[in-house]
Every structure is written in structure tokens, then in C-alpha cells.
Amino acid sequence: MANQDEILASDEAELILKSDTFKDAISQLKEEYMSLWISSDISDKEVRETLYAAVKLLPEVERHLRIIVEKGKITKASLNRLRKVI
Numbered sequence: 001m002a003n004q005d006e007i008l009a010s011d012e013a014e015l016i017l018k019s020d021t022f023k024d025a026i027s028q029l030k031e032e033y034m035s036l037w038i039s040s041d042i043s044d045k046e047v048r049e050t051l052y053a054a055v056k057l058l059p060e061v062e063r064h065l066r067i068i069v070e071k072g073k074i075t076k077a078s079l080n081r082l083r084k085v086i
Helices: 002-018 020-039 045-085
Strands: none
Touching (some): 002 020, 002 045
16 A cells, blocks of 8 residues: 555654664764765865765655654645544
């Protein structure tokens, strides 16, 4: 059932977002990418642009997980309303 899958994915995504391990991993990656960017040679535009893109991508991972959480909450609320009607 698609609705149940959305709810399970939502619960899982919420656990990931609240996980200290996940938060630490995102923070460490950002620090590492920033450090590499700062220490990169100014003439190495390709590396610098790749590192910049990597730093910008990290919040997108979190945003995507938050979208999954919200979809699950909406699905859960809709199912609860349907159960009350029936």
C-alpha cells in the first residue's frame, strides 16, 4: 500500500533527521569541504566549483528528508480523517 509506504518512509526520515550521527556527518562533511575549498589553489576552478556545489548540496539532502516527513504526516492525517468518516 502506497500510503503505508509513505508513512514508514516519513517515520524513517524523521529518525534520520533527529539522529546525532546524521547531524554530525553533515556538519563534518561541510567542514571538510570548506577546508578543502579554502586550501585549494585559486587556479583550480574545477575543484573549487565542485567543492562549492558539494557544500550547497548538503542542505538539499536535509530538505528532501523533511519533504518526505511532511508527505507522511499529510498522508497520516488524511487516513485518520477518513477513518473518522467511515
